[in-house]
Amino acid sequence: MATFWTYDYVCSLHEEWKFLRRSHWTKVKVLYIIARYVPFLFIITDIYLNFSPSENPKKCKILVNIYSSLGVISLTCSECFFVLRTYALWNGNRIVLVAMLSTLFAIIVSFIGICFSAIATSYVTTSAVPGITGCYRSSTSVQFFMPFLLLLAFQLGLFILTLIRAFQTWRTSNGGMHTVLMKHNIFYYACGLFLSAVNVLAPVMFSDPAYYSLLEDLQAFVLAILATRMHLHLWHIDRDVHGSEILACISMSDMSSGDRTITTL
Template identity: 50%
Template sequence: MQTGHSAADIAAARSLQTYTYIYTSAATFWTYDYACSLHQELTFLIQSRWTKVKGLYILTRYTPFLLFVAHLYLNFVPDDNPNMCQTINNICSCFSLISVICAECFFIIRTYALWNNNKFVLAAMVIGFLAVIIASVGVLFTATAQAPFDTSTILGITGCYQSAGTDELFVPFILLFALELGLISLTLVRAIQSWQIARSPLYSVLLKHNIFYYACGLLFSMVNIFTSLLLQYAYNGMLQDFQIIILAILATRMHLHLWHIDRQIHSSDANTLIPLTDVSSVGRTG
């Protein structure tokens, strides 16, 4: 890097480079995952019935593509206008919220199915979920509006970052952590209650998927809480969208797996303890 720049300018530039590398890696990973599951996905999209769950799948699967397009434009296209950076970042925040909401909806539906469509469990999950969404939206856009964006003063370093005032951005991840902790608790309680009763392969898949998904969500939420609080410049947000992308990949991959298992079971006329009916359970889509 050029001499004559302050230590803060150099640190900010390095953070932008690191952020760009991570986001490019995430885009590459998402593309690779899409290519690997393309055959399964085409089979699902062509042969499954059009239901609400299928629409949820499509929204969850392809929203990250829009997120990548907007973020990569922000990272690579030179732009010295902080206001434009803030506008594009707000668009990215909307895509991020849509993606994480859709991914979590999959597992709220799955948890509801595990509890045999218990209305009280559903009401508790929906109320908690709506509270997290409303609080997160308020904190996210308020923090973004109060903290102006900066661009690097070093030539050749593109992208924008918020140098100060973004400490509040850890709050949505605490709320998401609390939500997923509650959902994984419901899953574990149900697993203990049904340990000797449920012998359906679909039931086992649901339990394993739920626990693995929530464990990943809890881990990433903890990491993002610490990065938001302890790091500066672009470092504090470098893993935020990475978590959202991983959750979207897990949700859609697990749904594809469940759908194919359901097809195999029904093609052999096996009986299941969990009916995969539209949205009220895990969503039988075929």
């Protein structure tokens, strides 16, 4: 996964550098930078946690806390991108935005509470996986899958909102930006729902908790790549269409009709 993340970063480096240099500084740009570069720290911490021999349980718990914090930050930033995209699809409906952000906040708080209480009550041991010399947390299956069950429910809610909007606007929306947004959202939610479901079922599929960490990492990495790649792609499309630097964040045109425009989130 470290190789996969590095390869993706190198492949998109030219486009990303152009985006970072030419786009205006906004909150969404800061969100992009956090979502894009926190996984580097996440990877480094995870590799050190797994491959650095350690017999000190206290040190292991500190590393697991750091690793888990970075994972939560990465997942939150990825989901925030698609909260904003869904908000744009709904033509800036404030009620929808407040509902999504309130739900996301409640889920993240619950996610953090369950995750860190699991770390505090779990025991730390060396891995049984051949070649893995580091330590990992061992918690109950409920403590592991509950955060991902909450995340699954939230992603399902966003998916339903996107589908509702798609049915409402499929006859009237002929803008390319709207089509790109819709395709991106549905593809992202499909991947997110699948990975969340896999993490919920992980305790059933695998008996060794050491394998759970791999699936956690995979979801965080894939969602971060999709969120940042799609945002980068959308920015370049909008820039090509307008021929200027109108957008430094997610901005949409032709959301519901030719004469109705949302320019900035």
